[in-house]
Amino acid sequence: MIKVQFFASLRETLGTAAVEIEADGVADVNDVLDRLVATWGSHWEQVLRHEKVLMAVNQQVADRRAAVADGDEVAFFPPVTGG
Amino acid sequence: MQIEIRVQVEDFSLQAEAERLRAVALDTGALVTFTGLVRDFSEGKTVEGLFLEHYPGMTERSLQTIADEAATRWPLHAITIIHRTGRLDAGQQIVFVGVTSAHRQAAFAACDFLMDYLKTRAPFWKKSYSPEGEHWVDAKDSDLDAATRWE
Numbered sequence: 001m002i003k004v005q006f007f008a009s010l011r012e013t014l015g016t017a018a019v020e021i022e023a024d025g026v027a028d029v030n031d032v033l034d035r036l037v038a039t040w041g042s043h044w045e046q047v048l049r050h051e052k053v054l055m056a057v058n059q060q061v062a063d064r065r066a067a068v069a070d071g072d073e074v075a076f077f078p079p080v081t082g083g
Numbered sequence: 084m085q086i087e088i089r090v091q092v093e094d095f096s097l098q099a100e101a102e103r104l105r106a107v108a109l110d111t112g113a114l115v116t117f118t119g120l121v122r123d124f125s126e127g128k129t130v131e132g133l134f135l136e137h138y139p140g141m142t143e144r145s146l147q148t149i150a151d152e153a154a155t156r157w158p159l160h161a162i163t164i165i166h167r168t169g170r171l172d173a174g175q176q177i178v179f180v181g182v183t184s185a186h187r188q189a190a191f192a193a194c195d196f197l198m199d200y201l202k203t204r205a206p207f208w209k210k211s212y213s214p215e216g217e218h219w220v221d222a223k224d225s226d227l228d229a230a231t232r233w234e
Contacts, residue, residue, distance in 0.1 A: 008208035079222035082207025
């Protein structure tokens with residue numbers, strides 16, 4: 001399984017902080033996005049494929065081509081605003 | 084070189100943190116601290132408070148990476164970074180960065196660098212509460228511009 005987390009405005013818009021998806025057929029973040037959209041609908045596509053959305057794999061900033069394997073943790077979040 | 088990273092709900096004491104930093108090395112000649120506060124206005128609107136969200140694990144790692152980077156750029160003795168999370172009211176302390184070095188130039192520069200990188204690289208998100216309602220704060224281009232100074 002792959003754990004997918006959402007933070008801040010993405011968490012609120014999608015209505016969930018985390019979901020799990022099967023690792024079969026998933027090789028990169030783009031595949032994770034495809035799986036999420038196939039499961040939860042096109043609303044998720046609009047939210048998660050927005051140009052400003054950032055992503056991380058195993059808590060390291062990544063892009064859509066970054067490799068993802070079984071047991072990995074993927075996260076999507078808006079631009080950061082701390083400090 | 085001592086690095087301390089804390090992400091916490093609790094408030095912190097500026098005096099206590101400064102004294103801990105001062106005690107690390109006797110050849111320390113400069114202690115520079117920055118304390119960020121919750122302003123009661125933003126973009127012309129009243130702000131009653133903020134809610135700070137973070138990514139447990141990644142946030143601490145990213146602050147550690149930023150501190151490590153500062154330590155390679157300047158001859159520092161100690162770095163403390165504290166960032167609060169959860170609900171914070173206007174006027175409260177939100178972030179602390181403290182740096183010590185033999186001389187002030189390195190300490191000033193490192194403190195400035197740490198805040199610029201923290202604001203643009205560490206996964207924290209602010210929601211702002213005002214009499215009109217609540218909204219997630221947008222990232223500012225000026226913060227990104229400030230961070231590119233160090234590249």
